[in-house]
Amino acid sequence: MSATTEVLDLSAFDQHAGNAGEPAPPTGRQVAVVGAGVAGMACAIRLALLGNGVVLYEARSRERMLETPPADLSERESFERMVAQGRIRCEYGRKLGLNLALADLHLWHDAVFLGVGLASSRVLALSGSAPAGLFDAGQRVAAVQALDDLLALPVPQRAIVIGASRGAVGMAARLKQLGAQDVTLALRHALAPDGREEEVARACFVRVRGWVAPLEVLRDERGAVETVRFEQTRMLGGRVVDTGGFTEIAAHAVFKAVGRAAGPELDPLVPGQSREGDRIEVDGRFRTALPGIYAGGDCVAPRLEATQARRHGLQAAQAIHADLLA
Ligand SMILES: Cc1cc2nc3c(=O)[nH]c(=O)nc-3n(C[C@H](O)[C@H](O)[C@H](O)COP(=O)(O)OP(=O)(O)OC[C@H]3O[C@@H](n4cnc5c(N)ncnc54)[C@H](O)[C@@H]3O)c2cc1C
Incomplete structure (x- = not known):
């Protein structure tokens, strides 16, 4: 599974509603976007344009965020317009793993997009990536809490x-x-x-x-x-x-480093675990192993160029929107 597999065709969608277009009618769905970096920003704007409510959670203060020159000025303008229209609500100073829990986001919103960049994937690198296929729907909350553990900062x-x-x-x-x-x-x-x-x-x-x-x-x-x-x-x-x-x-935390080939007999805690290094594992539609939780940008494929991270955000938004309306 790899986010670099670009399975989503954005061309038809771009004609319908680019990031400068008019928003679609409200879908009644609300998505949490974590991280106001390149991927998170693109995802939030696109989700809002598709008619979804968006709450953007960012670890930095608004002032700190504005100090960073935008990768794309028109995108920053679209973002501010969406915020002014109430289509995107921002919560600054909210850091996943510190004063924000993935389990709560999962409860409060219809879907969650993680665009937390390298900072948190560094922590994930210590603990292995989210294990694909490990949790079934019945274990959903436990699975979300497990990912919270992996993201937990500071170090236990x-x-x-x-x-x-x-x-x-x-x-x-x-x-x-x-x-x-x-x-x-x-x-x-x-x-x-x-x-x-x-x-x-x-x-x-x-x-x-x-x-x-x-x-x-x-x-x-x-x-x-x-x-x-x-x-x-x-x-x-x-x-x-x-x-x-x-x-x-x-x-306070458990890190499994049993390797890609390990089966249940080697690590009964994680039957079928696969591990792909220093990143959150996602499929071609940016879905993590946890239902309703998506990720993109540097936290799924470190050392991307900004344009690639932005594309992750856009494609993930389209995938989330399609899944929510399916
Ligand atoms: C030094 C450097 C130079 C670069 N130069 C270039 C360049 O010249 N051209 C180019 O195309 N690319 C460049 N890149 C790459 C580019 O910056 C990345 O591809 C891009 O920023 C990745 O976007 P992202 O959204 O995944 O992560 P980021 O842009 O890093 O955004 C992550 C966001 O998540 C927030 N966050 C982190 N952890 C949490 C948490 N736990 N809870 C809530 N929020 C959180 C962060 O505050 C940040 O706002 C450079 C990267 C680096 C490090």
Whole structure:
């Protein structure tokens, strides 16, 4: 799945309503757009022109945002016109993961577009991308909360990284460097005692906890991660097997770094997880693994040019609009 697969044809739509055109009649739908960067701005304007109500949530203050010269002056003018007409409502100083929760946005709006740029995908990079196909509709709220956990800023005080790869060790070390006080690397077997990974973990004061397999994440009454429950493992006949003993490790966040090839037997918390590096994973219509949540711009494909990020925003808006009216 890739956002770079440009499956949406905008040409017919552009004739009907470009960003300077007259807005379509109201659809009665409301979409949250997070991030007033290139992708978010384009998405918000286009959604509003299509007749949808838009609430734009931006981490910066309005003053800070206006200090940044617009990539496209006419787009900034369209945006201000939409705001004046009440078609776009702006909430500044609202930072997803800090004073804004994805689960709430999901409840308040018919759809959510994430255009948070590189800043948050850096955090997502620590935790792996949103796992495609992991959650079914019945687990929707849990899934949204899981993505909130991934976006949560600042760095959690107590974290668990699950995995034994070099990437997992690097992730644990980076969490420590970013200020996490207590980071545990949990793995089903032991790290090679004289290997480079062990050296890095020790140098960064990462606690290594071998011979445990994750079973479930326990949450407090507010849904925040509290503890991870593990089954103890051991080696038997050259294979790692469960012992039937259990243990729990307290944590504010859990980062899974079990790699693309990992199946349920390696990581029971994330059956079928796929991981594609430092970005939110989306399909060709900018849909994340979570129903009703879309993403585009640098947070799905880092180091885009501004024109590409803008196109993401426009295409995502069209996809969201089509899905809402389907
Ligand atoms: C140094 C530099 C130079 C560049 N030069 C060029 C160039 O010359 N030409 C070119 O075409 N491209 C250039 N680019 C690339 C271009 O800037 C990006 O493609 C484009 O900005 C990506 O748009 P975006 O909307 O995805 O992210 P951004 O434009 O980064 O917007 C993200 C928005 O989300 C907000 N945000 C972030 N986190 C949160 C959160 N948790 N909650 C709420 N809001 C949040 C941010 O405040 C920001 O407003 C450059 C990029 C960089 C870093």
